[in-house]
């Protein structure tokens with residue numbers, strides 16, 4: 001039992017670090033810092049430039065890419081250092097998370113505090129975390145091409161989606177370690193509709209987050225800065241105007257932003273239907289509290305989205321909106337976990 005508590009606390013701490021990582025990723029993107037480090041050195045890259053000559057070397061490398069020539073030309077070494085530190089911190093935190101996963105994992109294995117199954121699962125998460133670093137580099141690399149000044153939206157979405165998937169997996173594992181047994185007083189038939197709705201909410205939320213990734217990646221938040229209308233229309237005029245239609249989801253800013261708004265609105269509606277059904281049912285107070293938390297979180301996230309849009313994406317609002325999406329997701333996962341009825345895990 002004591003072990004369960006320390007292991008789950010450790011896993012929750014990793015989740016907190018991942019949340020910070022996602023927020024820092026948003027900050028890095030919003031300050032246009034992501035392309036400032038042009039080397040991929042998983043170990044030695046941890047050490048930042050230590051002499052003036054090394055700074056000049058890094059800066060000279062950066063000067064060769066279009067982002068510098070078109071957007072940042074002439075911002076000097078001090079300007080470069082600013083964007084460098086943001087990207088360096090993002091990468092450094094990634095490495096730190098790797099250590100915070102690996103070292104306690106070894107310790108808990110030696111202490112016999114975790115089962116073999118859990119140890120393997122956590123080791124897989126460690127490997128996936130490393131892979132996520134590789135995906136980050138795959139994304140960054142797309143911004144170095146002669147015709148681009150930012151990363152490819154599709155790769156940005158891939159990087160964000162993998163971070164979210166890993167976060168869900170670690171959070172669920174932590175919750176299951178803390179509470180291995182479902183609440184025995186919960187009746188399967190009573191809780192089933194709530195669980196089904198929660199599953200729909202989670203899928204819808206993940207799609208909304210992906211749509212948010214495209215909104216961010218295409219800088220769609222810098223257009224149509226009014227709500228609920230877009231240039232005076234509920235559905236913007238050139239919605240779906242590109243051919244083939246699928247191209248609109250990647251290249252048409254009006255479509256991308258409208259889709260994100262629509263999905264976010266559907267998410268709010270579905271979360272409130274879930275809340276209504278849950279509160280009306282005879283599920284335990286524990287589950288109802290989880291649902292209430294989720295209801296508040298979705299309202300805050302929706303308001304943050306509108307604020308970000310109306311203020312034309314200031315760095316603070318974009319960063320908070322991105323990070324709070326993860327907080328909202330956390331509340332949904334907690335609600336789903338609390339509403340388990342059968343023995344689902346033995347880790």
Ligand code: HEM
Nearest residue numbers: 160209212213215216221264267302305306309318322325
């Ligand atoms: C359930 C509600 C919502 C969720 C979960 C959500 C999620 C997200 C996420 C995760 C991003 C950032 C993705 C990334 O940086 O890669 C994003 C971006 C954005 N969202 Fe939302 N969003 C929601 C509601 C809204 C609403 C209602 C609006 C406005 C009407 C909105 C406007 C925006 C804008 C303008 C961006 C781009 C910001 C930027 O460039 O950094 N969002 N959203």
